[in-house]
Amino acid sequence: xxxxxxxxxxxxxxxxxxxxxxxxxxxxxxxxxREARLGGILKQCIHDGFGLVRFGExxxxxxxxxxxxxxxxxxxxxxxxxxxxxxxxxxxxGFAVTLVSRDGVxxxxxxxxxxxxxxxxxxxxxxAIHGTRPAGVFTAGTAQHFTNLLGELPAKKxxxxxxxxxxxxxxxxxxxxxxxxxxxxxxxxxxSGLTRNIHQCLxxxxxxxYLSHTVTRVFGQDRLEKVxxxxxxxxxxxxxxxxxxxxxxxxxxxxxxIPENELAETLGVSLSAATKGPICxxxxxxxxxxxxxxxxxxxxxxxxxxxxxxxxxxGKNAALYRGQSRxxxxxxxxxxxxxxxxxxxxxxxxxxxIVLYFRSRDVLNDCRLTLTVDGKEVFAKKYRFLRPPEMExxxxxxxxxxxxxxxxxxxxxxVKDDD
Amino acid sequence: MTELTCIxxxxxxxxxxxxxxxxxxxxxxxxxxxxxxxxxxxxxxxxTICTTVRTSxxxxxxxxxxxxxxxxKDRIFDVMREIKKVTLxxxxxxGETVIENVLGLxxxxxxxxxxxxxxxxxx
Numbered sequence: 001x002x003x004x005x006x007x008x009x010x011x012x013x014x015x016x017x018x019x020x021x022x023x024x025x026x027x028x029x030x031x032x033x034r035e036a037r038l039g040g041i042l043k044q045c046i047h048d049g050f051g052l053v054r055f056g057e058x059x060x061x062x063x064x065x066x067x068x069x070x071x072x073x074x075x076x077x078x079x080x081x082x083x084x085x086x087x088x089x090x091x092x093x094g095f096a097v098t099l100v101s102r103d104g105v106x107x108x109x110x111x112x113x114x115x116x117x118x119x120x121x122x123x124x125x126x127x128a129i130h131g132t133r134p135a136g137v138f139t140a141g142t143a144q145h146f147t148n149l150l151g152e153l154p155a156k157k158x159x160x161x162x163x164x165x166x167x168x169x170x171x172x173x174x175x176x177x178x179x180x181x182x183x184x185x186x187x188x189x190x191x192s193g194l195t196r197n198i199h200q201c202l203x204x205x206x207x208x209x210y211l212s213h214t215v216t217r218v219f220g221q222d223r224l225e226k227v228x229x230x231x232x233x234x235x236x237x238x239x240x241x242x243x244x245x246x247x248x249x250x251x252x253x254x255x256x257x258i259p260e261n262e263l264a265e266t267l268g269v270s271l272s273a274a275t276k277g278p279i280c281x282x283x284x285x286x287x288x289x290x291x292x293x294x295x296x297x298x299x300x301x302x303x304x305x306x307x308x309x310x311x312x313x314x315g316k317n318a319a320l321y322r323g324q325s326r327x328x329x330x331x332x333x334x335x336x337x338x339x340x341x342x343x344x345x346x347x348x349x350x351x352x353x354i355v356l357y358f359r360s361r362d363v364l365n366d367c368r369l370t371l372t373v374d375g376k377e378v379f380a381k382k383y384r385f386l387r388p389p390e391m392e393x394x395x396x397x398x399x400x401x402x403x404x405x406x407x408x409x410x411x412x413x414x415v416k417d418d419d
Numbered sequence: 420m421t422e423l424t425c426i427x428x429x430x431x432x433x434x435x436x437x438x439x440x441x442x443x444x445x446x447x448x449x450x451x452x453x454x455x456x457x458x459x460x461x462x463x464x465x466x467t468i469c470t471t472v473r474t475s476x477x478x479x480x481x482x483x484x485x486x487x488x489x490x491x492k493d494r495i496f497d498v499m500r501e502i503k504k505v506t507l508x509x510x511x512x513x514g515e516t517v518i519e520n521v522l523g524l525x526x527x528x529x530x531x532x533x534x535x536x537x538x539x540x541x542x
Contacts, residue, residue: 046483047469052428060469062483062532066513148471151481176470176499195431199424303429
């Protein structure tokens with residue numbers, strides 16, 4: 001049986017970064033990708049804006065991914081494409097990973113695992129739209145796949161439900177290709193996507209954005225013919241009497257992303273209800289010894305730069321892992337926070353440079369983030385605004401905060417009183 | 420007074436622009452690029468476009484391309500029409516020019532990917 005130090009599942013931006021850093025840290029590394037080409041979803045993200053944090057340049061998705069692909073080619077990493085992981089079992093000193101490829105079924109052995117499986121789009125079935133089941137109802141990612149990889153325009157006249165970034169990007173993309181985008185409808189009262197995308201994708205092309213509206217029914221037998229749009233109240237419940245019918249041949253959904261953790265679950269990895277990704281420590285190790293998580297499988301990122309960053313960290317720590325024991329303490333989050341990653345600290349590890357990502361639950365202005373240890377404030381930072389679609393990142397020296405085994409660590413946001 | 424959202428980086432600063440012509444003042448920007456964006460946006464808005472060109476390769480029917488630098492916002496659809504005229508029959512590398520000096524705008528349309536190089540190797 002072939003033996004590896006680190007096996008990385010998923011060859012998107014997180015997996016590529018993990019592979020490079022695992023190799024750089026001396027590990028015998030295997031990278032597994034189910035598609036024919038590395039790069040993950042970036043292959044179809046042909047718009048620019050990637051890599052500003054990391055490279056200080058506005059790159060397109062393929063350009064960003066191929067920089068990492070060029071890097072990984074220079075390492076000793078073994079890469080297997082068109083290969084799918086069907087099963088992983090824990091065994092003495094590591095894992096037995098069963099692979100299916102054109103060569104058949106094979107099992108390899110690995111000391112550690114890095115799960116870089118990315119995320120999936122929420123589908124029409126998960127947002128409960130009534131009516132028939134005609135062709136023409138796509139997720140934004142599927143529409144993007146048709147347009148940017150297959151060169152086929154999936155709509156002539158479409159409605160977009162949800163204001164996530166991919167939906168906004170596709171509104172612009174379809175307009176450029178000559179389709180008519182009637183509008184973007186968002187059930188929430190605030191947009192889900194980045195503000196700059198509202199401007200450069202919608203305003204630039206005079207595409208209207210309707211907040212507090214949703215699609216309540218679809219019509220059509222073989223192909224979508226029309227949709228029913230309703231206003232919704234604060235609890236996102238449709239308001240009777242506000243229905244309007246819109247003729248269109250496609251409904252494109254951009255209603256959220258969910259980390260893909262089916263493999264993780266079969267391995268007994270504990271997932272967070274808030275992120276839907278593995279609960280992990282500052283080294284990105286999950287609740288299971290030797291299993292690391294990164295990228296959008298860990299939590300949905302809005303910038304690929306941070307996906308790569310977490311991949312690098314997971315790859316490095318997997319390479320350096322030798323079965324050391326761990327002592328976990330919780331980082332508790334206040335109700336103003338949607339989540340923070342990591343959720344735990346391992347007191348046995350070097351915590352002097354921990355990267356902490358967090359999102360606020362609501363749009364907040366003039367607020368102050370505080371970190372307290374056993375009731376004592378050890379760190380604070382003021383923010384002019386915090387918005388849930390925009391993830392924040394901090395590097396903190398947790399080793400200097402006097403944290404002990406039973407310490408109470410709290411990350412909270414104080415909002416300035418208006419009175 | 421005009422309010423803009425800066426599109427230079429994901430931070431997306433809310434900008435306030437006062438004055439006209441040479442006496443434009445910008446506030447709300449976290450960096451210098453925001454000021455430059457606001458001034459450009461008031462005088463001659465510029466954008467990049469990213470799209471695809473047709474190819475003759477069956478397994479890669481389109482290749483992603485982009486403009487090498489910003490173009491005037493009001494020429495976006497003119498440039499799209501030029502790009503649609505192209506069908507690539509030979510592989511081009513990432514960064515290589517697909518259309519030189521498109522519509523005399525002093526900007527090239529360049530490949531975003533090495534995709535077709537691999538097609539050649541496998542084909």
